[in-house]
Amino acid sequence: MRTVLISGASRGLGAALAEAFSEDGDQVFAGERNPSGPSQMPLNVRSLASVDDAVRTVVRSAGGIDILINNAGTHLAGPLASLDQDRFKETLDVNLLGAWRLTKAALPHMRSGGTIAMISSLSGLVGLPEDGAYAASKFALEGMSQSLAAEVAPLGIRVLIFEPGRIATGFAGANDGADPAAVARQIVSIIDDENAPFRNPLCETGRTLFETVGIDNGARTEDLVRQVTGKDWRWQGHC
Template structure:
């Protein structure tokens, strides 16, 4: 099940998993959108919409093996000059949207399933004039790290992926990594079973993460375990 699957990286992820032979449910705002998989009406800011979408998938398949929280919006501009309502909307979709959908799907995630969060390099470093988006993605990373620790005893993985610029037009990015290549990398990492918690994508993403000495999650996990002893 993929949220925000009507275009961009979400559509590329849907196409990737359809090509792999999986049954893919594409969360979209309007049934009129053409998607590679099975369309499901989904507004991640609406609790009832989220519940209906998850119920539709579970009724059709019985469970969810992979949940990809991809729905997102971008808001640019100097942080202190942003419109408050627009800032709240960004957080509601990018952060709480993933929380709502994961919460609704959790009872239907079997052991060995995966929750994938599509973050961004802006979730690792806050660029100027990108504060709203960076805030939402930094918060998504923190929420996901707590969630990963909470769901690990149930053998449910939570993974975070940080693409750099993807050539989808999102946030004005007309140049960058091809969305099909990014989607393929994400699917490959998930299927490997060896992906760490945090996964920067592309040459730029890996270079930035290395320069910032970003923890892939292993140091935090070791810290959690030592504190629990």
């Protein structure tokens, strides 16, 4: 039985992930800013105190963490020149720094062979009109994750990025698209695969984008990291 900590798990993809891991017999800690059920715990990724409290709760109960899923996110739409500065900062604070805060707190308690999963977006690969704030946060998340992967590989911990297409969760107004339960099951399956690549497109739109644009699944960047730093970010071990 693995210990899984998920942020942003009250609804949508986060809730579907919590259910999928639970169905596999894993011990799931579903973090949410405003928990509304007994299976959820308080976790506000914008607060260092909240992040630290959540990680302590998991460690007291389970002793360590096998899988960390940075899923909490927010969306801000609109032309870049018209955006409110505070709202732009909030988007970066949740989507980028929120993942950094939770990873920083959880990392000392992660077991060798564990996985840090970043829920990115196709907007982290292609910037579209009126999506600049969200794209900026996800492009930055992708870059941060590349550095993190090289840093934690010697510890026996791997980093995986997931780029979903449109999912019918209501997030960012998406009421159509892929079934969140099916997407969650796909993520669980990829995490279960010890040979999974660093970057993983989800849904048909994601796979089409990868093929059309020729996006690297991580292999080319991995080679560059190895050449520059001498470190190999390829995960070694068993989750």
